Amino acid sequence: MSKSPQPAANSRIPGFHRMTTDERRAAVAAFCGLDEESVAQLAMPGNLDAHIADHMIENVVGTIAIPIGVATNMKVDGQDVLVPMATEESSVVAAVCNAAKQCYDAGGFTTSISGTLMIAQIQLLGVSDPQSARIRILERRDEIAAACNACDPLLVKLGGGFRDLEVRVVPTRGGEIVVTHLIVDTRDAMGANAVNTMAEALAPSIEAWTGGRVLLRILSNLADRRLARARAVWPADAIGGPAVRDAMIAAYQFAEADPYRAATHNKGIMNGVSAVVLATGNDTRAVEAGAHAFAARTGRYKSLTNWEVTADGSLAGTLEMPLAVGLVGGATKVHPTARACIKLLGVTTAEQLARIIAAVGLAQNFAAMRVLATEGVQKGHMSLHAKNIAIVVGAVGDEIETLAAILIGRRQVRQDVAEAELAKLRQG
Ligand SMILES: CC(C)(COP(=O)([O-])OP(=O)([O-])OC[C@H]1O[C@@H](n2cnc3c(N)ncnc32)[C@H](O)[C@@H]1OP(=O)([O-])[O-])[C@@H](O)C(=O)NCCC(=O)NCCSC(=O)C[C@@](C)(O)CC(=O)[O-]
């Protein structure tokens, strides 16, 4: 039995990972004033009602439960926050806690956002004079704005709606096409449905103005008008000294130079990003598509983060990436556990959510680079993964921790070794 949880004054909760799950929920509730219903929702095994599941997607036959861990030590824009992360991968949550701990005293993470603008694309084919068609569409800006806003009076009332118009002539293998971008502020919605409705509503007018034929009418997941940014500074002393710092810079330079490495580097960032996106009921595929398209925007796939050394010798990291997430729409309001996670985070706007997710992505990248540039990823990752291996070979109850400790002690986190050790354990 671990020690009793103390109400947390901040997100630094040393030993949080040694508490029982009940104690952790109590500590989280004490930290953010989470109501009993949300605590109960988090505690419920298989916490999605079959009836709700059956209405969320098609042809439902069941649900799959993914654990939600809470990242501690996070300070974002001066405020301590506990961050729920839904992931099947061991060591991801621990990595964020670890990275955040090492920059906490230096101020944690500072974030910003470029706005909450989404882009809907309308593809126009069959115009012999695409440049003229482009100008004809641009001339209708006011009509287009009014038509878009008429599609979603609630969004307009909430301060969102049409913001801008772009029209591009894009060469394709089938000839030049005219692509209209509707740029719409979707406020606290991710906004796919909202902007798709506008694009579909406008299509007949665009055909009438140009004599062309509209084909696709759909948002772009390259949400480069909805960038979230995070930065943080890790003093060299807090991370093991200048040699560790310089090794991390060299690791980053590898990702900058080589897309094979950049893909893995960015996968590490997405370990954190996608886990918060999923926990809050947002669309992981939309965020992932946006991230990777943004990483490749110059024509060469690159790191989403930048790392450099400050004048005083600290390690400074920055992350900038599209983060189209919402607090309304999708599963955010439908899935009761997503609602509980949003309460746990204490965010009231999509902007705040995106900013915290960017901070988590940066933390995750720091932790991965630090272990890769020092002891290697296997030590930490495999020690946490040892419990999974124990379960795979059939360990139950107390056997799981005992067997995992044996595997870590032997430095052989392998299924064949686990099978043999479990057999030995059971023989007494
Ligand atoms: C695993 C650690 C954190 C151990 O790191 P450590 O230095 O052994 O940890 P420690 O025991 O000294 O503890 C330091 C702090 O880490 C946290 N911590 C420590 N242990 C736990 C735990 N069990 N549960 C929750 N939090 C934990 C916790 O905050 C703790 O502070 P405390 O609370 O004790 O004051 C470290 O090795 C690490 O950061 N590893 C990185 C792991 C990682 O990146 N995993 C992702 C999976 S690999 C992958 O998919 C991505 C990759 C790597 O390919 C990306 C890339 O290539 O760039």
Ligand SMILES: NC(=O)C1=CN([C@@H]2O[C@H](COP(=O)(O)OP(=O)(O)OC[C@H]3O[C@@H](n4cnc5c(N)ncnc54)[C@H](O)[C@@H]3O)[C@@H](O)[C@H]2O)C=CC1
């Ligand atoms: N390529 C993609 O990424 C695609 C994604 N989707 C899905 O679309 C869904 C998201 O679409 P949304 O338009 O976000 O959902 P939605 O249509 O369910 O909700 C958005 C609407 O909520 C209303 N609203 C109420 N309060 C609001 C507030 N505070 N701020 C903004 N709007 C508010 C507005 O009328 C707004 O249009 C996700 O489930 C996503 O998976 C759908 C098609 C394509």
